[in-house]
Every structure is written in structure tokens, then in C-alpha cells.
Amino acid sequence: MTRKQLVEQIKKKQSFLCVGLDTDLNKIPKHLLELEDPIFEFNKSIIDATKDYCVAYKPNIAFYESRGEKGWESLRKTLEYIPKEIFTIADAKRGDIGNTSHLYARAFFENSDFDSVTVAPYMGEDSVTPFLEYDNKWVILLALTSNKGALDFQQQVLASGEKVFEKVLKVSSTWGTINNLMYVVGATRGEDIGEVRKLVPEHFFLVPGVGAQGGSLSDVVKYGMTSDCGLLVNSSRGIIYSGSDENFANCAKEEANKIQKEMAIHLKSHGIIA
Amino acid sequence: MTRKQLVEQIKKKQSFLCVGLDTDLNKIPKHLLELEDPIFEFNKSIIDATKDYCVAYKPNIAFYESRGEKGWESLRKTLEYIPKEIFTIADAKRGDIGNTSHLYARAFFENSDFDSVTVAPYMGEDSVTPFLEYDNKWVILLALTSNKGALDFQQQVLASGEKVFEKVLKVSSTWGTINNLMYVVGATRGEDIGEVRKLVPEHFFLVPGVGAQGGSLSDVVKYGMTSDCGLLVNSSRGIIYSGSDENFANCAKEEANKIQKEMAIHLKSHGIIA
Numbered sequence: 001m002t003r004k005q006l007v008e009q010i011k012k013k014q015s016f017l018c019v020g021l022d023t024d025l026n027k028i029p030k031h032l033l034e035l036e037d038p039i040f041e042f043n044k045s046i047i048d049a050t051k052d053y054c055v056a057y058k059p060n061i062a063f064y065e066s067r068g069e070k071g072w073e074s075l076r077k078t079l080e081y082i083p084k085e086i087f088t089i090a091d092a093k094r095g096d097i098g099n100t101s102h103l104y105a106r107a108f109f110e111n112s113d114f115d116s117v118t119v120a121p122y123m124g125e126d127s128v129t130p131f132l133e134y135d136n137k138w139v140i141l142l143a144l145t146s147n148k149g150a151l152d153f154q155q156q157v158l159a160s161g162e163k164v165f166e167k168v169l170k171v172s173s174t175w176g177t178i179n180n181l182m183y184v185v186g187a188t189r190g191e192d193i194g195e196v197r198k199l200v201p202e203h204f205f206l207v208p209g210v211g212a213q214g215g216s217l218s219d220v221v222k223y224g225m226t227s228d229c230g231l232l233v234n235s236s237r238g239i240i241y242s243g244s245d246e247n248f249a250n251c252a253k254e255e256a257n258k259i260q261k262e263m264a265i266h267l268k269s270h271g272i273i274a
Numbered sequence: 275m276t277r278k279q280l281v282e283q284i285k286k287k288q289s290f291l292c293v294g295l296d297t298d299l300n301k302i303p304k305h306l307l308e309l310e311d312p313i314f315e316f317n318k319s320i321i322d323a324t325k326d327y328c329v330a331y332k333p334n335i336a337f338y339e340s341r342g343e344k345g346w347e348s349l350r351k352t353l354e355y356i357p358k359e360i361f362t363i364a365d366a367k368r369g370d371i372g373n374t375s376h377l378y379a380r381a382f383f384e385n386s387d388f389d390s391v392t393v394a395p396y397m398g399e400d401s402v403t404p405f406l407e408y409d410n411k412w413v414i415l416l417a418l419t420s421n422k423g424a425l426d427f428q429q430q431v432l433a434s435g436e437k438v439f440e441k442v443l444k445v446s447s448t449w450g451t452i453n454n455l456m457y458v459v460g461a462t463r464g465e466d467i468g469e470v471r472k473l474v475p476e477h478f479f480l481v482p483g484v485g486a487q488g489g490s491l492s493d494v495v496k497y498g499m500t501s502d503c504g505l506l507v508n509s510s511r512g513i514i515y516s517g518s519d520e521n522f523a524n525c526a527k528e529e530a531n532k533i534q535k536e537m538a539i540h541l542k543s544h545g546i547i548a
Contacts, residue, residue, distance in 0.1 A: 022374075062370060062377035068350070068385045072343045095394060096336060096367050097421040100296075103336035111342045120369060122396045122416055124423020142396055147371040149398020152445055153438065159431045164438060171426055 001087050001115045002136055003179045003204070007228045009055045009085060011273050014264035016229050017256060018056035018089065018206065020236025021046065021078065022063050027241055029248050039067070039074040042248075044081055046240050049253035053260035056232050057082050058089040058206075079112055087232070088115045089140060089206065095120040101130040109134045116140050118184060118206075121168045125175055132176045139181050143169050144196060146186025146209030169199045178202045182232075190219025197224050207233045217259070221266045229272055235259060275361050275389045276410055277453045277478070281502045283329045283359060285547050288538035290503050291530060292330035292363065292480065294510025295320065295352065296337050301515055303522050313341070313348040316522075318355055320514050323527035327534035330506050331356050332363040332480075353386055361506070362389045363414060363480065369394040375404040383408045390414050392458060392480070395442045399449055406450045413455050417443050418470060420460025420483030443473045452476045456506075464493025471498050482508045491533070495540045503546055509533060 010016050023039050023046075032038040047057065059078060064071035082088055094104040094117060101119075108117045109131075116138035119128055131139045144154055144165040154165040162170070169183065182204040185196050196205070207220050210233050217233060224231050239259075243251025267273045284290050297313050297320075306312040321331065333352060338345035356362055368378040368391060375393075382391045383405075390412035393402055405413045418428055418439045428439040436444070443457065459470050461483040470479070481494050484507050491507060498505050513533075517525025541547045 060370075060374055062368075062374045062381065066377040066381040066385060068381075069343050069346045072346055076342070091370075093370050093394070093397075094336075094367065096334075096365075097419070097423075100334055100336045103340040107336065107340040107342070111340060120367070120394045120396050122394050122427060123367075123419050123421060124426030124428070126421050126423045128423075145371070145397050147397060147400050149371075149400040149402075152398030153396060153442060154398070156438070156441060157433045159433050159435075161433075164427065164430070167430060168427060 006087055010229050013055055014267055014273055015053055015055055015260040016231050016233055016263055017054040017259050018058050018232045018234040019050050019054045019239055020234050021057055021059040022236040029245055037074055040077045043078040045249040046252050049249040050256040053256040056087040058091045058234055061092040090114040090117040093118050093120050095123050095127045098126040101127050105131045109137050129175055132180055140206050141172055141183055143183040144185050146188045173200050182206055187220050190223045194223035204230050225270055280361055284503050287329055288541055288547055289327055289329055289534040290505050290507055290537055291328040291533050292332050292506045292508040293324050293328045293513055294508050295331055295333040296510040303519055311348055314351045317352040319523040320526050323523040324530040327530040330361040332365050332508055335366040364388040364391040367392050367394050369397055369401045372400040375401050379405045383411050403449055406454055414480050415446055415457055417457040418459050418466055420462045447474050456480055461494050464497045468497035478504050480506045499544055
């Protein structure tokens with residue numbers, strides 16, 4: 001998917017919501033467990049219920065990988081079920097030496113047809129660029145994450161005065177363009193998003209950490225929104241587990257709709273939609 | 275597997291060789307392609323041929339993941355086929371926020387029974403410690419890798435004067451012990467291995483980059499060997515693709531045996547074996 005197509009979807013749906021498909025057998029409604037593929041059945045219902053209110057789905061690959069071959073089958077069926085106009089993110093945090101990253105890119109862009117994959121930057125340029133060689137596919141590179149461990153290395157200050165995550169932003173932004181490279185930017189501190197925005201004024205950010213992880217949507221918008229939105233804000237547990245019985249899909253729908261309405265107000269106040 | 279058991283195997287086999295199972299359909303002998311699972315058949319022959327000369331096998335997960343569900347099946351069968359006394363490494367470079375890393379740990383330590391998994395440090399402590407909660411299982415954390423991209427971030431100097439990879443070593447060595455935490459340390463510059471060894475005098479190192487990636491075994495030993503070896507040196511392509519026809523397994527055997535003999539000399543000269 002191109003940036004233009006993504007922005008069109010954002011305007012059309014008045015939403016920059018990404019729904020995280022962190023689908024866990026221990027958390028889905030019990031009545032689904034009798035079905036042959038409960039993970040897929042849950043995702044199918046969630047997608048049906050939320051597809052009008054979001055512009056992206058982000059399966060967290062660990063949830064599928066932890067179930068072995070059966071999990072990968074659930075993931076494949078889920079991806080096939082997502083409407084084509086919705087942006088898809090393989091939240092996989094992959095990254096390895098060049099020839100190996102080429103194979104990870106093949107896994108997510110050829111063997112399956114995700115629009116994007118999250119990548120970890122520690123191994124540097126040749127671990128990231130293989131993912132950038134595909135037309136209309138995206139790398140979403142970890143820059144500043146929303147977990148406590150972000151303090152351990154990302155927030156360390158270099159001799160140059162920059163923090164490690166700032167160095168990652170500056171250097172990596174030369175590897176791709178605003179049309180094939182986004183960044184993961186955590187939302188626990190709105191001011192941090194503002195710092196990142198100064199360094200990469202036009203790149204899209206994937207912002208986790210709104211909702212269960214604790215960030216505020218208003219702060220994300222205040223510090224991170226660009227003239228064409230430039231944001232995908234993720235909610236996983238807050239939407240998909242908002243209900244726990246037969247009515248779970250309706251609960252998810254209401255929750256997604258609530259966030260979408262809030263997003264529409266922000267898009268209007270920034271002049272992105274009329 | 276415990277450290278004691280691993281060291282016993284090293285002494286018994288007079289080897290600290292790890293064979294990397296980077297098994298690629300485009301590189302294995304053509305006659306195997308007619309079989310139902312050529313990847314597994316290739317690995318099976320390689321394991322039969324090399325198991326007396328190595329103490330570890332390291333499937334590079336990307337090679338399997340890139341083939342979808344079928345690839346995961348080949349990986350599972352390969353892992354089951356590896357003799358139990360041989361250390362197994364899921365070279366996966368995983369790492370995510372705590373609850374997600376828990377699921378990756380489950381994928382490699384419960385759903386499959388690897389002895390260890392390689393983990394990327396960028397997201398910090400809570401992304402790594404979930405892998406350390408299993409008895410007799412290991413994290414092999416990326417410290418200094420052997421690719422060009424290692425210069426981009428790992429080798430950057432912090433305000434404290436340390437390099438980023440040195441900070442990773444110092445901080446992360448408090449998360450685990452020498453009995454459940456190893457480090458990936460690239461072999462392109464022997465002196466670098468010496469620098470790492472000073473910071474973590476007793477941890478095992480997994481050293482890629484000997485052979486195809488360019489490092490020298492003598493340098494690795496000179497700068498990295500401890501009183502109980504403390505090294506697993508990996509060779510992938512140099513062993514498994516040393517032959518390209520029906521005789522491929524014998525070629526791999528000769529290559530592994532050659533390296534093992536060299537390793538035995540080093541183990542003797544360091545007084546680790548008699």
C-alpha cells in the first residue's frame with residue numbers, strides 16, 4: 001500500500017486507528033474454544049466488528065508463533081480475511097544480517113502479503129534495507145518503545161549529545177523514505193513524541209501504548225500529528241478484550257467506534273478532513 | 275542443558291563447533307528436491323554426518339519461517355532429530371515487550387524444545403528476562419555482531435566513554451548468570467572479542483563469522499577462550515554447502531572433522547583436555 005492510499009483511507013474513515021490482534025487462547029470468550037480454529041474465529045469476528053473504524057490491523061506475531069504450525073495457519077487465514085484496503089502490520093520485531101533479513105522479508109512480503117513489518121535496529125543498515133526493497137511495502141523500525149526497558153539502551157546519551165534512539169532515527173531515515181519507512185514511537189511520554197517528530201518531521205509513526213500501556217491520544221496528536229496525519233495509533237487489549245462473553249464483538253465495535261469518533265475530532269481540528 | 279553438561283560435551287568431543295543449519299532450497303543438492311520434505315532430508319543427512327564433531331546445532335529460523343507452515347514443520351522435525359546431548363540454538367533474534375517476549379519464549383522453549391534462543395537487546399530488560407525464567411534454558415543476547423551494520427549503533431560511543439555494545443554487556447550481565455546467558459560476539463576483529471571478554475570474563479560466547487563471514491579461529495581462541503572453553507564457534511555455509519552433489523554429507527563431515535581437529539589442538543594447548 002502506498003502512503004497516498006493510506007492517507008485516503010484515514011480521511012475516508014476519519015480514523016487513524018490500528019487494531020492489534022494479540023489473540024490469546026486464554027483470553028478469548030470460552031464458547032469459541034469448541035470451534036476448530038478459535039483464534040481465527042475470534043479474529044474474524046473482531047475484524048467484522050471493527051473494520052469500519054480502523055485503517056490498520058497489527059497481528060502480534062508472537063501470539064501465533066507460540067502456537068506452532070497451527071498458529072501460523074490461524075495467522076495466514078486472518079491475513080487473508082482482512083479487507084485489502086486496510087493496512088496490515090506484521091508486528092514481528094525481526095532483524096538479522098543481510099542474507100537472513102532477506103528471508104524474513106520473504107516470509108512477510110512474499111510467502112504472506114503483509115503491507116509492513118516491524119524491525120529492530122540493533123544490527124544496523126544491512127539488517128534493515130532488505131525489507132525496503134519491495135514496492136509498496138513498509139518497514140516500521142523500532143525507535144523509542146513504550147516499555148520500561150526503553151531506558152536501558154534507547155535513552156542512553158551518546159558522546160555526541162544525542163540519545164541512542166535519536167541516532168537510530170537520524171541514521172535510519174537515510175535508508176528509506178517517508179514512503180516506505182515508519183517508526184515505532186511509544187506514547188508513554190507525549191513530549192518524547194515531540195522530540196522524535198522534530199527529527200523526522202514527515203514519517204508516519206506507529207504509536208503503541210495508548211490505552212492498556214498508558215498513553216493519551218490527545219498528547220500523541222498534539223506532539224505527533226502532521227499535515228497528512230502521520231500517525232497510526234494502536235490499541236490491542238483495550239479493544240479486542242473489551243467484552244468477554246458472546247457479545248465480545250459488539251463490545252469491540254463500540255470501543256473502536258468510540259476511539260474513531262475521538263480521532264475524527266482531532267483530524268477535523270487539524271484541517272485534515274472537513 | 276546446563277553449563278556443566280555443555281562443557282562435558284565439549285571435552286568429550288574435543289570440539290566447540292556449532293553447525294548452522296541455514297538450509298536453503300536453492301542451495302541444497304538437486305536430487306533432494308524430489309523428496310517430500312527436502313529441507314528436513316538435507317538436515318537429517320547433515321546431522322548424521324556431523325554430529326560426532328560438533329556440540330551444537332543452530333537452525334537460522336528465517337530460513338524456515340520464509341517457507342511458511344511447511345518450513346515450521348521442517349524445523350520441528352529437524353529439532354526432534356538432533357541427538358539430545360547436543361545443544362540447540364534457535365537463531366531467531368527475537369525480543370519485544372514483556373508479555374510478548376513471554377510468548378516467544380513459549381514458542382521456542384515449550385512449543386518446541388530448544389536449549390537456547392538468540393535475543394536482540396534494543397528493548398531492554400523486560401524484553402529479555404522472560405526468556406531467562408526457564409530452568410536449563412539459555413538466552414544468547416546480541417552484543418557485537420559481525421556484519422557491517424554493527425558500526426551503525428553497536429559501536430557508537432556513549433557520553434560515559436563506553437560503546438553501546440559495552441553498555442549492553444554490562445547492564446545485561448546483571449539480568450542473568452553465566453549459567454543461563456551467553457552473548458553473540460562477532461569474529462571479524464579478534465581484538466573486539468578480547469574487549470568483550472574483559473567485560474564478561476566467564477560467559478559463553480556464540481561466535482558467528484568464522485569462515486564465510488571472515489574471522490579466524492585462532493584469533494577467536496586467543497582473545498575469547500576461558501578455562502572451561504567459554505566458546506561456541508559457528509560455521510554454517512562453510513560446512514553444510516561444502517559439497518553440492520550426492521556426496522554432500524561426506525563433504526560436510528570432512529569439513530566438520532577438519533575444524534574439530536583444529537579445535538582439539540586449541541583445547542589441549544589451553545589445558546582444557548588432556
